[in-house]
Amino acid sequence: MVANPPRTQPSDNKILATDSQELNKFTQRHIGINADELQQMLEVLGFSSLDALIDQTVPQAIRFNQTLQLPAAQSEYAALAKLKQIADKNQVYRSFIGMGYYDCITPAVIQRNILENPGWYTAYTPYQPEIAQGRLEALLNFQTMIIDLTGLEIANASLLDEATAAAEAMSMSYGICKNKANSFFVSHECHPQTIDVLQTRAKPLGINIIIADHQTFDFAEPIFGAILQYPASDGTIYDYRNFIEKSHTQGALVTVAADPLSLTLLTPPGEFGADIAVGSTQRFGIPLGFGGPHAAYFATKEEYKRLVPGRIVGVSKDVHGKPAYRLALQTREQHIRRDKATSNICTAQVLLAVMASMYAVYHGPDGLKEIAQNIHQLTATLANGLKKLGYKITSENFFDTLRVELGNTRLEAILDAANERNINLRIFDNATVGISLDETTTESDLIELWQIFALKDQLPFTVEEVTITNYQFSRESKYLTHPVFNRYHSETELLRYLHQLETKDLSLTTSMIPLGSCTMKLNATSEMIPVTWAEFGKIHPFAPISQTRGYQILFQQLEAWLGEITGFAGISLQPNAGSQGEYSGLLVIHEYHQSRGEGYRNICLIPQSAHGTNPASAVMCGMQVVGVGCDDQGNIDVDDLKAKAEKHSHELAALMVTYPSTHGVFEEAIQDICAIVHAHGGQVYMDGANMNAQVGICRPGDIGADVCHLNLHKTFCIPHGGGGPGMGPIGVASHLVPFLPGHSVVRMGGELGAVSAAPWGSASILVISWMYIIMMGADGLTQATKIAILNANYIAKKLESYYPVLYQGKNGLVAHECILDLRSLKKSAQIEIDDVAKRLMDYGFHAPTVSWPVAGTIMVEPTESESKQELDRFCDALIAIREEVAAIESGKMDIQDNVLKNAPHTAESLIVGEWNHPYSREQAAYPAPWNKEYKFWPSVGRIDAAFGDRNFVCSCLPMEAYS
Numbered sequence: 001m002v003a004n005p006p007r008t009q010p011s012d013n014k015i016l017a018t019d020s021q022e023l024n025k026f027t028q029r030h031i032g033i034n035a036d037e038l039q040q041m042l043e044v045l046g047f048s049s050l051d052a053l054i055d056q057t058v059p060q061a062i063r064f065n066q067t068l069q070l071p072a073a074q075s076e077y078a079a080l081a082k083l084k085q086i087a088d089k090n091q092v093y094r095s096f097i098g099m100g101y102y103d104c105i106t107p108a109v110i111q112r113n114i115l116e117n118p119g120w121y122t123a124y125t126p127y128q129p130e131i132a133q134g135r136l137e138a139l140l141n142f143q144t145m146i147i148d149l150t151g152l153e154i155a156n157a158s159l160l161d162e163a164t165a166a167a168e169a170m171s172m173s174y175g176i177c178k179n180k181a182n183s184f185f186v187s188h189e190c191h192p193q194t195i196d197v198l199q200t201r202a203k204p205l206g207i208n209i210i211i212a213d214h215q216t217f218d219f220a221e222p223i224f225g226a227i228l229q230y231p232a233s234d235g236t237i238y239d240y241r242n243f244i245e246k247s248h249t250q251g252a253l254v255t256v257a258a259d260p261l262s263l264t265l266l267t268p269p270g271e272f273g274a275d276i277a278v279g280s281t282q283r284f285g286i287p288l289g290f291g292g293p294h295a296a297y298f299a300t301k302e303e304y305k306r307l308v309p310g311r312i313v314g315v316s317k318d319v320h321g322k323p324a325y326r327l328a329l330q331t332r333e334q335h336i337r338r339d340k341a342t343s344n345i346c347t348a349q350v351l352l353a354v355m356a357s358m359y360a361v362y363h364g365p366d367g368l369k370e371i372a373q374n375i376h377q378l379t380a381t382l383a384n385g386l387k388k389l390g391y392k393i394t395s396e397n398f399f400d401t402l403r404v405e406l407g408n409t410r411l412e413a414i415l416d417a418a419n420e421r422n423i424n425l426r427i428f429d430n431a432t433v434g435i436s437l438d439e440t441t442t443e444s445d446l447i448e449l450w451q452i453f454a455l456k457d458q459l460p461f462t463v464e465e466v467t468i469t470n471y472q473f474s475r476e477s478k479y480l481t482h483p484v485f486n487r488y489h490s491e492t493e494l495l496r497y498l499h500q501l502e503t504k505d506l507s508l509t510t511s512m513i514p515l516g517s518c519t520m521k522l523n524a525t526s527e528m529i530p531v532t533w534a535e536f537g538k539i540h541p542f543a544p545i546s547q548t549r550g551y552q553i554l555f556q557q558l559e560a561w562l563g564e565i566t567g568f569a570g571i572s573l574q575p576n577a578g579s580q581g582e583y584s585g586l587l588v589i590h591e592y593h594q595s596r597g598e599g600y601r602n603i604c605l606i607p608q609s610a611h612g613t614n615p616a617s618a619v620m621c622g623m624q625v626v627g628v629g630c631d632d633q634g635n636i637d638v639d640d641l642k643a644k645a646e647k648h649s650h651e652l653a654a655l656m657v658t659y660p661s662t663h664g665v666f667e668e669a670i671q672d673i674c675a676i677v678h679a680h681g682g683q684v685y686m687d688g689a690n691m692n693a694q695v696g697i698c699r700p701g702d703i704g705a706d707v708c709h710l711n712l713h714k715t716f717c718i719p720h721g722g723g724g725p726g727m728g729p730i731g732v733a734s735h736l737v738p739f740l741p742g743h744s745v746v747r748m749g750g751e752l753g754a755v756s757a758a759p760w761g762s763a764s765i766l767v768i769s770w771m772y773i774i775m776m777g778a779d780g781l782t783q784a785t786k787i788a789i790l791n792a793n794y795i796a797k798k799l800e801s802y803y804p805v806l807y808q809g810k811n812g813l814v815a816h817e818c819i820l821d822l823r824s825l826k827k828s829a830q831i832e833i834d835d836v837a838k839r840l841m842d843y844g845f846h847a848p849t850v851s852w853p854v855a856g857t858i859m860v861e862p863t864e865s866e867s868k869q870e871l872d873r874f875c876d877a878l879i880a881i882r883e884e885v886a887a888i889e890s891g892k893m894d895i896q897d898n899v900l901k902n903a904p905h906t907a908e909s910l911i912v913g914e915w916n917h918p919y920s921r922e923q924a925a926y927p928a929p930w931n932k933e934y935k936f937w938p939s940v941g942r943i944d945a946a947f948g949d950r951n952f953v954c955s956c957l958p959m960e961a962y963s
């Protein structure tokens, strides 16, 4: 029987870091259990102290027996005050720099109810679609918006940034094009950071990049693909038809990197022959944030649907025949294709894609068009005035960006005048500057811009005299005609729509999300508050360094702290997700080998248990993957590793290893494993997704790793956002520091090219991890790790007599997560892993990670943030489900028609028609006592994924479909 959960216990029991040291208040809030509960849990596990448990769990040889050198823990209030001082060192200028980044207005209703709302930002990637219909719908709106604006047939649910989206387009074109060419044409008028990222991606794959003018390119050298910027980086709008036709006669695919706002006025890429369109939706209401996070988009033709990188939301139906959304065509994804994958994208930019889609819902097609027209009108007027002042504009056809020829005027004089007015312009060269206008630009901005170029306050004309009112644009086709973009234009309606979607989704505001490997821990409100401070939000990524001193301090401190935590000499904050960290880290390794004349080293050893992004990243770096086996305990088979390392000794580039292992165990042999790889000249890449089990008690750098990425959205409290944003910085040992990622626009880093569009990735969310570390301090962080390990062991202990725990370390203990083996249920009761995952929804829980890293199992990671009450409740749910399975085993419950097979139960399914299941409605939807106090309802029944893949739809359905 399921016990009634104890109500919140009145208690001021404080957890202590050691017997004498009291942890600060924030740490006590971040950690879910109190001192009494700690004792009770230790008793269950048979340990006298937490340290005794840790001593038995983590191999002695790798223990970090010191205190991390970090600043003393601060209270929430003090930390915010301290961060405010740093923020004040940033200077918020008006930036007219453009280059793919524009100031914009985040509608307040979207800022408060999505960006600042844990109901949205604490959700996970929608792998359990029945409890994720809200964000799936918002993402379907996003895809519909992109399809409409680009004029292409299908779109994905976001990529990391425009430059990596361009690189994905290049990879996809390489895979599709049959003409055997290995050159890719890049228009010299693409944004410089896009060119930079393309070059980095092309190099290890042996792709030759041709940077040239599309107007004069003669196609003498065959190309497999091309990319054009629309409008071009300097603002010019070209007619690309001719170039595209010529490319197509060669069999090459053409990608157009397009500004989505301009597409409300311009002929969309799909209508002039583009095969792929990519771009950034940043200016759809997403703060600049000194580079991110923002959602990039990717659209193409339906025939390429199986090759599209990232996730696509598709429409299917549930068991009751109701339309329902889920992630489509998942067999394309890296986690299944592994070394056959062409992309490694895992975490994307869901929260930002949701915001951008809601910006379109908020404004509607007419509103967006009006914004675009206003911007254009102001730009045309600006140009007119500048001409009156004697300046030449390089192009006649523009949308929002002008390149101004300075003539006899000195660049310094212009820059000084701009600086006096707190205005940033784009510097092309000594003779030309760029100006990009945006949604926030007003007439008074124009006056100031003219004054800058006039080099005096007195203008020889009035605004009225130069105002342009007649202009024409080429777009004729309609867009955003679906009702969703036309019905929520009153704030009341929009607020309710946002809330409706939010409440369809199970996030951390409802219950624990015990996803193994994903570390769904507390995203404290104090950590989130600074994200929307203007001092961090309103800064252009290419603003002069002198204006971003606050950010520089933040980066230096965070890098120092992460370096101390990992034991590494250098950190790069550029990679925008764990997968990008893997890719960057392996490139660093490649550059290192090359610098020693060993660039031929291209074998990457990867254990079978590795996350799918590992082999996918290795392949993207031009490496060849060689698998290494695991033994019965789930550990790397050291003999097999030795044999493979010896066999490939000459070509060995790297080993990728996750620690603690993806099997949830601290492998004893980890140091030997690193030594074997080093002995053969290889480098050790540690996948740091499981860093939540290491912070303060062992360090990758000490263990023997040379590189490691950190998922800041796992261990360091950046919320998952429903599938992004994330950050995947890498740490490297000193010999690799010279090879860290650099950037072509901002001088930084080492010899590697850029791996992200923005120099410091999604800079604005780094404040979250900064806040977390400073509020926890060394003792708090270490205690969090220990409690995470305690909680996982507590769950394993409580559940082991119901479900076998698959892998354990030598003392029968697990690390910070545990794998429960459900494979026998299939034989005994025909129960599949999915049946249990869906039944958990009826109890009000999100399933753990299912069928990874071992099919037929679930991997549970409770984290340190859950209370004992919540851990018990979760265990009770799984125990009760085991009893439900037992009823099937004993024949008391029908083998087909039962609470598990029919899960999840929607409210509608309980009231519609006659109830003729062999169990009661109460058993169906109120299986546990807590359901009566609070019931989370899945909004659709079990979804038929295969139906959706056979009948592929990735944009909004007509309204009739819902009636």
Ligand SMILES: *Cc1c(COP(=O)(O)O)cnc(C)c1O
Binding pocket: 345, 346, 347, 517, 518, 577, 578, 579, 580, 611, 613, 614, 658, 662, 687, 689, 690, 711, 726, 728
């Ligand atoms: C989450 C995870 C990754 C990928 O990280 P993203 O940020 O989603 O790209 C890689 N390896 C492991 C073990 C992970 O759990």
